[in-house]
Amino acid sequence: MAQDILNQLNVLNQCRRYGLSPWQCPQFLFLVMGIVIIISSIISYLIGAQYIADPEVVVFIVLSIATILFIISYIITRSFERLAEASRMKSEFINIVSHQLRSPLTNIKWTFEILTSKNLEMPTGKVEEYMTNVKDNIARMVELIDDLLIVSRIEQGRIPMRKKEIRLESLIEELVSRYKVFAEASHIELNFYPQKNLPEIFVDPSLIKLVIENLIDNAIRYTRGGGKVKIKLEVKAKNILFSIQDSGVGIPQKEQKYIFQKFFRAENALKERTKGSGLGLYVCKSIIDKAGGRIWFKSEEERGTTFYFTLPIK
Amino acid sequence: MKKILFIEDEATLQKTFGDVLQQKGYKVINALDGEIGLRLAKSEKPDLILLDLVLPRMHGFDVLKRLKQDPETKAIPIIVLTNLEGIQDIDKVIELGATIYLVKTQYKVEEVIEKIKKILQQ
Numbered sequence: 001m002a003q004d005i006l007n008q009l010n011v012l013n014q015c016r017r018y019g020l021s022p023w024q025c026p027q028f029l030f031l032v033m034g035i036v037i038i039i040s041s042i043i044s045y046l047i048g049a050q051y052i053a054d055p056e057v058v059v060f061i062v063l064s065i066a067t068i069l070f071i072i073s074y075i076i077t078r079s080f081e082r083l084a085e086a087s088r089m090k091s092e093f094i095n096i097v098s099h100q101l102r103s104p105l106t107n108i109k110w111t112f113e114i115l116t117s118k119n120l121e122m123p124t125g126k127v128e129e130y131m132t133n134v135k136d137n138i139a140r141m142v143e144l145i146d147d148l149l150i151v152s153r154i155e156q157g158r159i160p161m162r163k164k165e166i167r168l169e170s171l172i173e174e175l176v177s178r179y180k181v182f183a184e185a186s187h188i189e190l191n192f193y194p195q196k197n198l199p200e201i202f203v204d205p206s207l208i209k210l211v212i213e214n215l216i217d218n219a220i221r222y223t224r225g226g227g228k229v230k231i232k233l234e235v236k237a238k239n240i241l242f243s244i245q246d247s248g249v250g251i252p253q254k255e256q257k258y259i260f261q262k263f264f265r266a267e268n269a270l271k272e273r274t275k276g277s278g279l280g281l282y283v284c285k286s287i288i289d290k291a292g293g294r295i296w297f298k299s300e301e302e303r304g305t306t307f308y309f310t311l312p313i314k
Numbered sequence: 315m316k317k318i319l320f321i322e323d324e325a326t327l328q329k330t331f332g333d334v335l336q337q338k339g340y341k342v343i344n345a346l347d348g349e350i351g352l353r354l355a356k357s358e359k360p361d362l363i364l365l366d367l368v369l370p371r372m373h374g375f376d377v378l379k380r381l382k383q384d385p386e387t388k389a390i391p392i393i394v395l396t397n398l399e400g401i402q403d404i405d406k407v408i409e410l411g412a413t414i415y416l417v418k419t420q421y422k423v424e425e426v427i428e429k430i431k432k433i434l435q436q
Contacts (some may be wrong), residue, residue, distance in 0.1 A: 102397035
């Protein structure tokens with residue numbers, strides 16, 4: 001029981017559990033309000049004892065304290081709103097995730113029923129096609145679950161960053177050679193233009209690899225055959241600047257501000273491919289932000305998109 | 315031969331479920347999104363519409379609303395076939411005039427075919 005009380009008093013711990021900063025967290029704000037009340041009561045008593053003949057001063061003090069308390073109460077109310085909003089977003093997240101997982105699951109389930117049912121006939125020659133469907137949908141589920149785990153760890157601030165001095169251009173070269181085959185299959189040219197004598201940077205290579213894979217994947221997927229994807233790497237001020245330019249479908253102006261949100265898929269992206277999880281860019285932004293960099297893009301519908309990110313040079 | 319309009323964005327499902335429907339003797343018309351679905355509903359006048367809710371370009375709710383508002387299509391029975399499961403979704407869909415609401419993961423292929431047969435017999 002004493003342990004419980006101590007835990008309750010450890011306000012900062014409680015706030016961390018909600019994922020909010022102390023200044024947005026109701027418990028902490030109540031504590032601050034309590035301290036303000038106690039201190040102001042003591043001060044007003046001490047001042048009141050001196051100026052007891054001067055009622056205006058006393059009134060002024062009382063009004064100031066009342067105003068301060070009012071402001072703090074207002075901030076507390078807003079912080080409750082934020083908690084409620086965070087809780088609502090979590091339920092919505094769970095709904096979206098269940099739906100995203102159910103889609104490939106239905107595909108697998110129904111394909112299996114057709115393959116094994118006595119009442120339903122397997123169309124001749126389609127067995128291989130059906131088997132490929134099942135494999136693709138399993139891969140889809142695996143990818144979604146991996147993405148979700150990363151998102152969950154990002155939100156809890158639990159991404160372990162294992163930083164190392166690396167040459168970013170070597171990492172990119174390796175990825176580009178891997179993706180070149182995939183790009184060529186869709187008649188897309190993929191090229192990498194690194195600046196000469198680039199410095200090493202101090203980052204977690206597996207996380208940055210994830211970001212670049214995501215960006216290359218998107219660039220290739222949303223570019224139609226015959227298009228080009230250009231990757232550049234250069235030094236800009238105290239940072240290394242990565243850019244990837246595609247000649248793809250672009251991002252409509254009115255959707256550009258939602259691009260980095262969880263589960264957001266732009267309308268024209270959805271047209272091309274409904275199966276993306278919509279988590280990729282959210283994950284990229286979280287990783288780059290955590291690494292001390294910045295990620296942004298420029299895009300024009302039907303012309304193409306260029307994504308940029310910077311990483312600090314130690 | 316009865317015509318079924320299948321509005322569903324998952325290509326896999328269109329193929330596999332579409333194959334089964336064809337085997338059972340129905341003519342299947344596929345639509346990969348809501349706008350195409352609306353157009354085909356008017357031009358082909360199907361006997362039944364299978365409608366998914368999460369669709370690109372136009373949400374299934376809007377497709378359902380438009381189908382029921384248009385005098386040319388409002389009499390066509392609609393089976394909402396989806397993986398969304400919220401009570402509000404179910405209520406909304408029935409309110410908008412769908413005949414029944416089926417959650418894909420809760421039904422076997424054969425059970426869905428039975429429901430289709432029953433509705434077409436009415």
